[in-house]
Amino acid sequence: MDDCKHKRISRREFLLAAGGLAAGIALEPAVATEVEMTDAIRKVVGMARVHKGKVTLELPPLVDNGNAVPLVVRVDSPMTQAEYVKAIHVFNEKNPQPNVASFYLGPRAGRASVATRIRLADTQTVVAICEMSDGSFWSGSASVVVTLAACLEAL
Amino acid sequence: MARALINVPTTARRGEIIEIKALVSHEMETGFRHTQLGVLIPRDIVTQFVCTYNGAEVFRAEFYPAMAANPFIAFSTIATKSGTIAFEWIGDNGFSVTESAAISVA
Numbered sequence: 001m002d003d004c005k006h007k008r009i010s011r012r013e014f015l016l017a018a019g020g021l022a023a024g025i026a027l028e029p030a031v032a033t034e035v036e037m038t039d040a041i042r043k044v045v046g047m048a049r050v051h052k053g054k055v056t057l058e059l060p061p062l063v064d065n066g067n068a069v070p071l072v073v074r075v076d077s078p079m080t081q082a083e084y085v086k087a088i089h090v091f092n093e094k095n096p097q098p099n100v101a102s103f104y105l106g107p108r109a110g111r112a113s114v115a116t117r118i119r120l121a122d123t124q125t126v127v128a129i130c131e132m133s134d135g136s137f138w139s140g141s142a143s144v145v146v147t148l149a150a151c152l153e154a155l
Numbered sequence: 156m157a158r159a160l161i162n163v164p165t166t167a168r169r170g171e172i173i174e175i176k177a178l179v180s181h182e183m184e185t186g187f188r189h190t191q192l193g194v195l196i197p198r199d200i201v202t203q204f205v206c207t208y209n210g211a212e213v214f215r216a217e218f219y220p221a222m223a224a225n226p227f228i229a230f231s232t233i234a235t236k237s238g239t240i241a242f243e244w245i246g247d248n249g250f251s252v253t254e255s256a257a258i259s260v261a
Contacts, residue, residue, distance in 0.1 A: 068223040092221060096187045100221040108213045108233055110172035115229035119185070119221050150223075 037091050040098035041129055044089050045137045055088075055130045055140030066120040066150035073103075075112035075130045075138070085112040087131040094122040095150075107133075119150035157181055161242055163256040167234035175206065175214075178227040179244045179252055185220035201226055201246035209238040234260045 041050070058072035075085045084107040090100040103114045112130075120126070127141045162176040179201060186198025198220060206214040213232045232240075241255040 095221050096185070097219055097221065099219040101219060102217040103230070104215040105230070106213065108208070108211075108235075109231055110233040111231045113231060114216075115227075117223040117227050119223050 034093050037093050037098040037127065040091055041089075041127070044102075044129060045131075048135070048137050050129060050137045050139050052139055054138040055128050057126060057128050057140050057142040059126060059142045059144050061143070061145065063120060063144055063146045065148050066122075066146040067148075068117045069120050069144065069146075070115070071118050071126070072113065072115045073128045073130075073140075077112045077132065079107060079110055079112055081107045082133075084109070084133045085130055086133055088112075088114060089129045089131075090118070091127045091129070092118075092120065092124055093126075094124040095120065100126070120144060120146045121149045122146055157244075157250070157252050159242065159244065159252050159254040161254050161256055163240050163258060165257070166259050166261065169234060169236070169260050171234045172231050173234050173258075174229060174231050175240065176227070176229045177204070177206070177242050177254075178225055179204075180225050181244075181246065181250070183218075183220065183222055183224045183226060187220065199247045199250075201244050201250060203243075203245040204228060205243045205245075206230070206232070207241045207243075208232060208235065234258065236260050 054076045056074040059069060063069050073088050073090065075088065077083060077085045085105050088103045091098050092100055100118050101116065105112060123145045125141050125143045127139060130138045158180045160178045164173050167173050181201050184196055184199040188196050190196060200220055201218050204216040205212060214230050216228060218226055237259045239255050239257055242253065244252045
């Protein structure tokens with residue numbers, strides 16, 4: 001009976017199934033998900049509420065090479081002894097790991113602005129969370145289209 | 156020895172916001188790549204960057220593998236008095252680089 005069943009699988013069906021399996025394996029490489037990003041953000045902010053706004057993320061909308069993407073984070077803050085930005089954390093959705101970088105500033109920074117270059121593995125949304133001196137959290141995000149991905153290529 | 160490039164203004168007025176740029180040459184191996192034989196290349200990145208102004212910390216950063224190779228960072232600080240601005244990068248496998256610049260504040 002079993003033998004009979006096996007014979008009924010046509011070559012086409014077999015190839016389709018094998019192809020599907022191969023694709024399943026190919027998609028396997030570790031890629032963080034939005035859920036992982038949310039978890040990583042939760043780890044930083046704890047139970048605090050994250051407000052939208054005050055944070056501006058400057059990223060090119062279209063990226064040719066994901067290996068070095070210029071990023072500027074600006075926070076709307078007077079940066080005085082009484083009111084300043086304590087930290088800025090940058091997260092991404094689809095790299096193998098949700099964290100990108102954390103920056104710790106203080107009132108001596110004068111201006112709440114940091115520029116750097118990051119890697120992006122896929123077309124995705126990058127999120128920055130900023131912690132103010134009064135303990136509140138603010139967030140900003142930017143979407144990027146990446147044509148050549150970083151991180152996952154073999155040598 | 157890894158090379159560090161820094162850009163700090165040599166003179167400034169007291170209270171002026173100065174921009175600082177710092178870059179260290181480092182491959183920033185992510186730890187997610189494989190060789191053609193399928194062997195995982197171990198992670199080797201710069202994990203921390205600290206900037207001190209006359210010994211007091213004014214800026215600190217933590218890096219993850221999502222930072223580009225040769226990590227570059229630009230930030231600002233208020234020029235308070237003449238002295239040295241020192242930079243330190245710390246990373247995997249005992250990586251450590253220090254660099255400093257003198258600033259005179261009028």
